[in-house]
């Protein structure tokens with residue numbers, strides 16, 4: 001691999017051009033320029049995505065798959081075209097491996113209920129990690145309650161790194177699925193997913209990756225990874241809310257029963273018997289989020305045009321700078337210091353609650369997340385009630401880090417420490 005130093009890091013004029021694509025970044029809050037560092041919660045949208053949704057409603061709105069009329073055919077073409085572009089972004093083998101869902105949460109619930117619930121028995125095991133988002137915990141707890149299976153949790157160390165040896169020990173003949181996050185939203189840890197998948201497959205265990213925090217920041221090639229399921233949300237990759245993707249290998253999708261019943265997921269219905277549609281429509285009951293799917297494809301085109309590796313290099317620099325800057329702030333402790341990290345800096349102030357820090361930062365125009373980040377077990381693991389999280393995206397700058405550090409000085413002032 002080429003060392004990061006020898007690759008070009010995008011320069012300030014390039015970042016300024018990217019920033020121009022995001023109109024919301026011109027907003028002022030409390031009289032200050034917005035410094036948006038809550039990208040882990042959701043990213044901002046470029047004009048191209050906003051325009052694509054608008055354009056759809058202005059010129060192409062109709063229901064899909066069911067109209068003989070011109071507009072419906074156009075909407076269907078755009079919707080299915082979006083699916084094909086998303087498949088290509090992930091390097092899926094075919095568009096039919098892309099199921100549109102509301103987001104990561106729905107994707108994981110779909111796999112839990114449709115794939116795993118039907119083939120898991122009392123005493124079988126579901127393996128997750130200690131750094132999961134609630135969305136990759138609770139759906140499995142539901143399956144365990146429904147079936148008598150057992151949830152097992154691979155521990156993490158004090159830096160927030162997965163205990164790989166424990167993983168190797170814990171996977172066994174009773175494991176029915178491994179469900180782990182690609183990148184942790186609370187800690188920033190990038191998991192060694194290739195190795196995790198290799199080991200799981202050696203045990204004939206399928207793997208679901210929660211890609212919510214990964215897909216906008218690291219290259220994802222589902223065929224190279226050979227993952228069985230990959231879930232992500234459009235809104236965390238510059239796309240609309242209410243749309244997300246479940247990637248699954250075609251043969252798995254074919255073997256899975258439908259999850260929800262309704263229009264579009266059927267081929268024929270009588271009161272006696274219903275014949276289901278082919279994949280992926282078998283899993284898309286009801287009118288889908290057509291505008292959202294089109295907007296998401298445009299967001300992925302946008303990322304692809306810049307290049308995920310280029311974005312990654314920029315964010316790696318931001319992470320290095322932000323980590324150094326925050327380490328120098330008195331009474332601040334970083335939570336999540338794994339070697340392999342995405343641009344997420346989670347921290348606590350030893351004397352000031354995360355919510356108070358977040359409120360003061362907000363008054364300085366700096367938007368961060370303060371709380372448990374829907375990862376309460378991670379907070380418990382580190383013995384803190386909450387953290388403050390600055391999470392970066394392609395449009396963030398060195399100046400944003402300076403604004404964060406300046407706002408942290410304000411925290412010291414206000415709390416007199």
Ligand code: PMP
Pocket residue numbers: 040041102103104105106133135136181183184185210212213233374
């Ligand atoms: N997994 C991870 C790692 C996340 O960060 C999030 C969002 N914070 C989710 C799952 C859930 O995503 P959504 O709310 O879009 O379904």
